Amino acid sequence: xxxxxxxxxxxxxxxxxxxxxxxxxxxxxxxxxxxxxxxxxxxxxxxxxxxxxxxxxxxxxxxxxxxxxxxxxxxxxxxxxxxxxxxxxxxxxxxxxxxxxxxxxxxxxxxxxxxxxxxxxxxxxxxxxxxxxxxxxxxxxxxxxxxxxxxxxxxxxxxxxxxxxxxxxxxxxxxxxxxxxxxxxxxxxxxxxxxxxxxxxxxxxxxxxxxxxxxxxxxxxxxxxxxxxxxxxxxxxxxxxxxxxx
Amino acid sequence: xxxxxxxxxxxxxxxxxxxxxxxxxxxxxxxxxxxxxxxxxxxxxxxxxxxxxxxxxxxxxxxxxxxxxxxxxxxxxxxxxxxxxxxxxxxxxxxxxxxxxxxxxxxxxxxxxxxxxxxxxxxxxxxxxxxxxxxxxxxxxxxxxxxxxxxxxxxxxxxxxxxxxxxxxxxxxxxxxxxxxxxxxxxxxxxxxxxxxxxxxxxxxxxxxxxxxx
Amino acid sequence: xxxxxxxxxxxxxxxxxxxxxxxxxxxxxxxxxxxxxxxxxxxxxxxxxxxxxxxxxxxxxxxxxxxxxxxxxxxxxxxxxxxxxxxxxxxxxxxxxxxxxxxxxxxxxxxxxxxxxxxxxxxxxxxxxxxxxxxxxxxxxxxxx
Numbered sequence: 199x200x201x202x203x204x205x206x207x208x209x210x211x212x213x214x215x216x217x218x219x220x221x222x223x224x225x226x227x228x229x230x231x232x233x234x235x236x237x238x239x240x241x242x243x244x245x246x247x248x249x250x251x252x253x254x255x256x257x258x259x260x261x262x263x264x265x266x267x268x269x270x271x272x273x274x275x276x277x278x279x280x281x282x283x284x285x286x287x288x289x290x291x292x293x294x295x296x297x298x299x300x301x302x303x304x305x306x307x308x309x310x311x312x313x314x315x316x317x318x319x320x321x322x323x324x325x326x327x328x329x330x331x332x333x334x335x336x337x338x339x340x341x342x343x344x345x346x347x348x349x350x351x352x353x354x355x356x357x358x359x360x361x362x363x364x365x366x367x368x369x370x371x372x373x374x375x376x377x378x379x380x381x382x383x384x385x386x387x388x389x390x391x392x393x394x395x396x397x398x399x400x401x402x403x404x405x406x407x408x409x410x411x412x413x414x415x416x417x418x419x420x421x422x423x424x425x426x427x428x429x430x431x432x433x434x435x436x437x438x439x440x441x442x443x444x
Numbered sequence: 445x446x447x448x449x450x451x452x453x454x455x456x457x458x459x460x461x462x463x464x465x466x467x468x469x470x471x472x473x474x475x476x477x478x479x480x481x482x483x484x485x486x487x488x489x490x491x492x493x494x495x496x497x498x499x500x501x502x503x504x505x506x507x508x509x510x511x512x513x514x515x516x517x518x519x520x521x522x523x524x525x526x527x528x529x530x531x532x533x534x535x536x537x538x539x540x541x542x543x544x545x546x547x548x549x550x551x552x553x554x555x556x557x558x559x560x561x562x563x564x565x566x567x568x569x570x571x572x573x574x575x576x577x578x579x580x581x582x583x584x585x586x587x588x589x590x591x592x593x594x595x596x597x598x599x600x601x602x603x604x605x606x607x608x609x610x611x612x613x614x615x616x617x618x619x620x621x622x623x624x625x626x627x628x629x630x631x632x633x634x635x636x637x638x639x640x641x642x643x644x645x646x647x648x649x650x651x652x653x654x655x656x657x658x
Numbered sequence: 659x660x661x662x663x664x665x666x667x668x669x670x671x672x673x674x675x676x677x678x679x680x681x682x683x684x685x686x687x688x689x690x691x692x693x694x695x696x697x698x699x700x701x702x703x704x705x706x707x708x709x710x711x712x713x714x715x716x717x718x719x720x721x722x723x724x725x726x727x728x729x730x731x732x733x734x735x736x737x738x739x740x741x742x743x744x745x746x747x748x749x750x751x752x753x754x755x756x757x758x759x760x761x762x763x764x765x766x767x768x769x770x771x772x773x774x775x776x777x778x779x780x781x782x783x784x785x786x787x788x789x790x791x792x793x794x795x796x797x798x799x800x801x802x803x
Binding site for chain 3: 595598599600601602603605613616617620624625626627628629630631633634637638641642645
Binding site for chain 2: 286287289290305
């Protein structure tokens with residue numbers, strides 16, 4: 199059952215820059231898809247079209263059976279089911295960790311305060327930050343903030359979570375903690391689309407790897423190990439060799 | 445100066461009362477109108493944005509007195525009669541709302557865009573995001589300039605003198621023309637204005653210092 | 659509507675334009691004077707003579723906190739009370755200049771204090787005297803502000 203479906207999607211920026219070229223991509227429920235590629239390849243743009251933060255110029259994009267190009271689509275309903283974790287966390291600076299996690303459920307899902315807070319405590323335990331409920335984002339480290347951000351997304355009981363370079367802004371020591379949480383969610387069957395440079399995660403946790411360059415999807419493989427050992431496209435070969443030599 | 449002050453205490457203080465009352469009304473009104481136009485200026489709809497921008501640019505560039513005269517002379521002639529105090533207060537409100545709109549807009553735009561993105565991705569509507577996340581953070585930026593606007597309001601309320609608005613300036617004029625001690629009278633009026641504006645001014649400075657080190 | 663057209667008729671237009679001319683005249687004079695006076699006042703705040711900067715600051719604060727209209731009335735109506743008579747246009751220019759100088763002085767003061775202390779320290783360590791450091795390094799920067 200497909201969750202996300204791109205059909206001949208094109209995107210142009212107002213300055214005529216062709217950001218996404220003929221994107222065709224179908225992501226099924228429960229899949230963990232990693233999108234990799236050089237900077238400027240359109241990976242983040244692609245991700246952000248899925249929950250409507252960016253618009254598409256042509257083609258069809260269906261998410262959870264909702265048509266993103268349709269003016270009548272209730273984008274807020276879509277975002278209830280598709281969460282997002284950002285490179286720079288985007289936690290609510292004026293709210294405590296507890297409020298960050300419970301605000302969505304209380305305002306949007308109309309959960310009661312008690313229920314939302316009970317669940318939040320559970321989520322905090324899951325991500326290993328049970329004692330931080332009353333802290334404010336400014337007091338937390340990057341890795342902690344990101345784990346709270348993941349908990350905040352999980353609190354909405356989404357059908358899918360999008361990750362936009364979740365570890366790119368973190369110190370190397372804390373990357374592991376965040377990846378561990380992401381792996382946990384993956385094993386529990388969450389549909390995940392992850393834009394990342396963490397090849398370890400892509401190789402060992404991802405079900406599928408998508409390689410992008412210059413706004414196009416050049417390679418899309420369910421044989422993740424096969425891709426890393428022997429990429430088909432020349433551009434992909436070039437990219438992988440550069441990374442392995444790191 | 446002090447003899448003038450004592451002899452006309454009642455009149456002058458009544459004027460001061462009207463001044464303060466007009467300023468408070470205008471502050472509330474201009475904050476409401478200003479916020480509306482600020483939100484229009486940052487709207488996603490092009491037409492709404494243009495209307496907002498035009499209002500702010502036009503109103504900011506017309507002298508307060510002209511706007512006030514419009515409400516004192518033009519409106520009563522073609523629409524409905526308005527007394528001096530009301531005309532002055534409305535004029536002051538409209539004039540100040542343009543400045544407040546810019547202040548509010550700057551405050552909202554100073555909140556990192558990631559906050560709105562995070563909120564919308566969390567499922568919040570535009571209104572919910574504004575109310576719970578953006579506005580609370582914008583307020584901290586908005587308060588200092590807003591305080592200065594209030595002080596400006598109190599000073600600008602003197603325009604009521606030209607439309608028989610019974611404010612401090614108006615009463616000052618009356619007293620001066622009656623006792624012919626113009627020097628002392630205006631000195632007294634100045635003192636009364638300072639009684640309100642100086643403390644406010646120093647308070648704003650204190651607040652700004654406190655918030656900068658916070 | 660026809661009163662609007664009448665207002666723009668040649669006879670009335672002449673009056674309006676005369677008024678506009680006075681507006682421009684007063685504004686230009688006031689801008690020039692207040693720019694000069696305001697700059698001086700703004701810098702005066704930094705002279706290290708005892709109490710001087712504090713007194714200057716206090717006077718500036720008082721003027722800034724008064725309505726322009728009051729200053730105008732004071733110059734034109736109040737001064738004659740102690741024998742100083744001023745014509746209308748000069749009164750307007752004086753009042754505006756006083757008010758705007760005070761405003762400018764404050765703007766310049768915050769511009770100056772916004773230039774990082776490091777600049778001054780760097781200049782002094784390079785051997786420049788206080789005045790030299792001022793003119794060569796800080797003046798240009800603060801004017802931009």
